[in-house]
Amino acid sequence: MLISPEPAARSSYRLSKSRYLSGLQCHKRLYLEIHAPGLATKPDAATQAILDMGTDLGELARRRFPGGRLVTAGYRQSQEALAQTSELVQDPTVPAIFEGAFQFNQVLIRVDVLERVGVNELGQPTWRLVEVKSSTKMKATHVEDLTIQSYVLEGIGLALVDICLMHVNTQYVFDGRHLDLDQLFGLRSLTETVRPRLPDVETRLAAMQTMLEGMSAPAIAPDEHCQSPYECPFWAHCTQEKPARWIYHLPGSSKTVVQLRELGVETIDDIPDHVALTPVQRRVKENREWVGEGLRAALEKIVYPVHHLDFETFMPAVPKFVDTRPYQVIPTQWSNHIEQLDGTLHHAEYLSRDGRDPREELAMTLLDSLGQEGSICVYSSYERSVLERLAEDFPSLRKALKRVIARLWDLHVVIRDHYYHPAFEGSYSIKAVLPAVVPSLSYEDLAIRDGGVAACEYARMVFVVSDWIEKAQIEEALLRYCERDTLAMVELRRELKKRAG
Numbered sequence: 001m002l003i004s005p006e007p008a009a010r011s012s013y014r015l016s017k018s019r020y021l022s023g024l025q026c027h028k029r030l031y032l033e034i035h036a037p038g039l040a041t042k043p044d045a046a047t048q049a050i051l052d053m054g055t056d057l058g059e060l061a062r063r064r065f066p067g068g069r070l071v072t073a074g075y076r077q078s079q080e081a082l083a084q085t086s087e088l089v090q091d092p093t094v095p096a097i098f099e100g101a102f103q104f105n106q107v108l109i110r111v112d113v114l115e116r117v118g119v120n121e122l123g124q125p126t127w128r129l130v131e132v133k134s135s136t137k138m139k140a141t142h143v144e145d146l147t148i149q150s151y152v153l154e155g156i157g158l159a160l161v162d163i164c165l166m167h168v169n170t171q172y173v174f175d176g177r178h179l180d181l182d183q184l185f186g187l188r189s190l191t192e193t194v195r196p197r198l199p200d201v202e203t204r205l206a207a208m209q210t211m212l213e214g215m216s217a218p219a220i221a222p223d224e225h226c227q228s229p230y231e232c233p234f235w236a237h238c239t240q241e242k243p244a245r246w247i248y249h250l251p252g253s254s255k256t257v258v259q260l261r262e263l264g265v266e267t268i269d270d271i272p273d274h275v276a277l278t279p280v281q282r283r284v285k286e287n288r289e290w291v292g293e294g295l296r297a298a299l300e301k302i303v304y305p306v307h308h309l310d311f312e313t314f315m316p317a318v319p320k321f322v323d324t325r326p327y328q329v330i331p332t333q334w335s336n337h338i339e340q341l342d343g344t345l346h347h348a349e350y351l352s353r354d355g356r357d358p359r360e361e362l363a364m365t366l367l368d369s370l371g372q373e374g375s376i377c378v379y380s381s382y383e384r385s386v387l388e389r390l391a392e393d394f395p396s397l398r399k400a401l402k403r404v405i406a407r408l409w410d411l412h413v414v415i416r417d418h419y420y421h422p423a424f425e426g427s428y429s430i431k432a433v434l435p436a437v438v439p440s441l442s443y444e445d446l447a448i449r450d451g452g453v454a455a456c457e458y459a460r461m462v463f464v465v466s467d468w469i470e471k472a473q474i475e476e477a478l479l480r481y482c483e484r485d486t487l488a489m490v491e492l493r494r495e496l497k498k499r500a501g
């Protein structure tokens with residue numbers, strides 16, 4: 001079995017690759033993960049969906065290594081996984097091992113792909129380590145990830161000749177028939193970047209082990225390190241005693257917050273008057289409702305009938321439709337609330353339901369609903385970017401879509417420039433603005449309350465779920481979510497008109 005030679009100073013805590021990476025981010029995080037995991041905030045539905053997408057890609061990437069063998073023992077069956085891996089390593093007919101388990105110096109890792117590439121001068125097999133990531137480019141944390149894996153593999157005596165990152169290549173264009181995995185995945189050798197880091201691993205591990213033996217978590221204060229490279233799940237725990245107007249809640253550049261912290265500023269209310277703040281930061285500091293002089297004029301620029309438009313989209317890592325790229329934004333749904341000058345409201349909507357390329361049908365139904373007259377109220381520049389992409393992709397609709405783009409009217413910009421409410425807490429997202437301005441309307445009663453979840457649920461509805469009752473439930477939840485976004489804009493405009501006098 002490929003476990004050790006363990007070093008002389010045997011440590012008490014077995015670490016996984018992810019725990020080692022947690023320890024690099026923050027010793028306290030690692031301590032809590034091991035001694036008090038219940039204090040962590042569970043990932044929300046959108047984060048979980050991103051994690052699941054990474055797993056799907058890993059499975060697809062294996063097809064690039066024909067004949068490779070999967071270690072079937074699960075993550076909790078480490079002894080079984082180590083034994084299975086050991087057998088595969090010793091079998092020269094196995095060209096690649098997927099999810100192989102290896103352990104050295106109390107670190108247990110699972111390796112996405114370990115490819116057998118040849119034999120060295122000593123007659124030993126040589127290997128290429130491949131880590132599969134769903135991201136589109138290399139990040140610093142990927143190097144650390146490969147470094148700890150290489151440390152373990154070389155620690156148990158495997159001859160690594162190449163250390164690679166496999167990531168998604170966004171330049172690849174799907175022809176609609178055959179998925180070219182060599183094009184979909186880019187393979188980048190990081191051997192030269194990883195090798196100089198290997199000598200530091202031993203020291204880092206020793207420091208982590210010593211820290212873990214402590215009676216309490218190290219006294220590390222939460223600050224910007226908690227968000228990078230990953231948002232720490234103990235943030236809520238570590239910040240529970242911070243004041244409501246803690247300086248970290250100041251929106252805008254984290255540089256300003258760091259500078260203020262260096263000045264000893266603990267809360268937003270303590271910011272000295274001479275500190276230069278952006279207009280938004282200034283309003284957050286003032287912490288009172290503010291109605292700009294130009295609000296009324298800005299609202300009156302709108303032309304009736306007013307359409308209120310919102311798209312929902314999804315961005316499949318593996319392209320599904322002809323002439324699309326990985327992670328290309330595919331609109332799947334729209335909602336339009338149309339308000340006449342007399343206040344009459346009419347709602348129209350579209351949702352693609354069958355997994356076919358929805359873009360052309362979506363664009364045509366939208367053009368029909370938007371007609372030729374009136375402003376089109378949106379919240380953010382996202383709708384504009386989706387329309388521009390549709391205009392590029394469908395030349396026959398280009399002129400009509402360009403005319404639609406010329407009618408866009410951004411409520412987000414109007415609010416940002418002319419209105420503030422303390423309950424915004426520095427955020428101008430519609431999820432923060434709506435409950436502050438229109439408390440009677442929120443997203444709380446909806447099954448889907450977030451665009452990321454909507455994207456994942458759409459993909460599940462059309463590509464995964466076969467039960468028609470479950471499909472119908474998702475469909476209904478998607479329609480109600482998108483409808484709420486556009487109704488929110490109607491009610492926001494109405495309420496702001498009142499406040500503008």
Ligand code: SF4
Nearest residue numbers: 026029226232235238
């Ligand atoms: S929230 Fe910050 S300080 Fe607390 S454990 Fe996480 S990274 Fe460390």
